[in-house]
Amino acid sequence: MLNPFRYGGVVGRDAFCNRSTELRDLARAMQQGERLFVYSERRLGKTSLVRLAMEELPKAGHVPVYVDLWPTDGEESFITVTAKALTEAFETSAERMLQLAGSFFKRLLPVLTVDDQGHPQVRFEVREMKRESLPLEEVLLAPARIAEKRKCRVIVSSTSFNGSLNTRATGSSARYAVQSRVRAKWRTSSSEVENT
């Protein structure tokens, strides 16, 4: 008999077992604009659960945005990674990505690239030479602003912040400063799910 379990990365619908109550509750919370945190020990299926709940949202009027914060190491990378995830969740054409960036991320510089299949991708750089005041507010307010403009609900889900923010250079206070500003501000007309 074939082993029905797949081990390794995030599992999708084809290999996802059980958790139907959690899936339903999570999808309903997302649609109602609730804000929640999914906590568990490592490798118990948080990301798979959150991603599948996002996939199963009605397509009409809902835009799921998944932000992987694990590779980020501070405020600047939080800003650029989040702006990229938001832009790519809404737009697939290069021209429209630039339009969205121009409207909602005025203090960031969008750089377009093309992946192996020829699909446009965007990354962001901080425009200012001086990085003393990073455009964190602009990015934190973007989901609500885009939702209002596009008349849709934006469901933002992020992984937890990387422990590497606790380096000697930044100090653990830097991590908590960014994290608490994100948690306080990221209350939008959208729903936020953070899986830690």
Ligand SMILES: Nc1ncnc2c1ncn2[C@@H]1O[C@H](COP(=O)(O)OP(=O)(O)OP(=O)(O)O)[C@@H](O)[C@H]1O
């Ligand atoms: N619903 C499920 N059905 C079957 N297997 C699952 C399910 N959820 C998780 N798994 C298994 O557990 C592994 C870890 O899943 P996942 O990456 O979603 O967990 P996680 O809690 O987000 O992990 P981490 O703590 O590393 O972020 C998967 O590779 C898969 O083998």
Ligand SMILES: [Mg+2]
């Ligand atoms: Mg995970």
